Amino acid sequence: MAIRSELVYLLIFCSLLILELVYFKLADRFNIIDKPNQRSSHSSIVLRGGGIIFVLALWIWAAFFGFQYIWFLIAVTLAAGVSFIDDIYSLPDSVRLVAQFAAMVLMFYQLDMLHWNMWLVVLLGLIVCVGASNVFNFMDGINGITGAYVMASLIPLFLLNRKLGFVSESLIISIALADIIFCFFNFRPKGKAKCFAGDVGAIEVAYILLFIIGSLIMMTGDVTYLIFLLVYGIDGCLTIIHRILLRENLGEAHRKHAYQIMANELKIGHLKVSVFYACLQLAISLGFIFLCPNTVLAHWIYLVFAILVLALAYMLFMKKNYHLHEEYLASIK
Helix, strand or coil: CHHHHHHHHHHHHHHHHHHHHHHHHHHHHCCCEECCCCCCCCCCCEECCHHHHHHHHHHHHHHHHCCCCHHHHHHHHHHHHHHHHHHHHCCCHHHHHHHHHHHHHHHHHHCCCCCHHHHHHHHHHHHHHHHHHHHHHHCCCCCCHHHHHHHHHHHHHHHHHHHHCCCCHHHHHHHHHHHHHHHHHHCCCCCCCCECCHHHHHHHHHHHHHHHHHHHHHHHCCHHHHHHHHHHHHHHHHHHHHHHHCCCCCCCCCCCCHHHHHHHCCCCCHHHHHHHHHHHHHHHHHHHHHCCCCCHHHHHHHHHHHHHHHHHHHHHHHHHHHHHHHHHHHHHC
């Protein structure tokens, strides 16, 4: 059985690699590219949408292991499809949000969450999860950060799943294989990336992680497992609050995230910043699993403490370095 599983995973890996290379040919032919602008953290034209490999991995996984989560597959495909079109034609925000909420409803149905007696929880969950998927997209701004962060989230989920069995292990492994291939083409120094994830990659992988974490939460009743996405959450949410205070249009591109200031104004290499974010998230998650007592109270104390420490670190970093970004903005006017 072990030999069969290894062969299946090898077939999945090879299939995904071939499909990614085919996509590169198509993207090059049809000019699906990311052109740099003054708000970008890159300076050369790069193929966009390489993150489509994640939704391909889902369907290939289902073909090999069975269609266990059909509504989840449809949900991710819907979100990915609309995001891919947006990568090419730039859809209105309203269209994207309607599709994202519809996809999240399908995913909640798969998780058996759609019950009238918990309508308020469902409504709040929809808002939080759609918001989280968009934060994940906002954080996809430098080489390697999405691929590294996905792996940092999958590792603790894989370890917990070995113990609790809240989702098919083959799903986690298949997504990890897709991430390895994506990183091969994206986890490269500035100017060397073959492709970017695009909205299609960032949004769909966010839905996948939220589904896996949602399965864990539904089994345990413990929402503190959202800590596996905490680093992105703190940077993304506090940056949004910062922009609101500055009265900026949240729909416009920007370079105000802490990781962007590290990479652009402080000139820290893209891969160093990406590894830092991934390692920070991994350390927090592994500490949550192995160091924190397995009680609801202990989990909440650990989560709140982690939030406070990360939020304080973010604010101190911005207080010290944000003036560099203001100088950059003045220089391009």
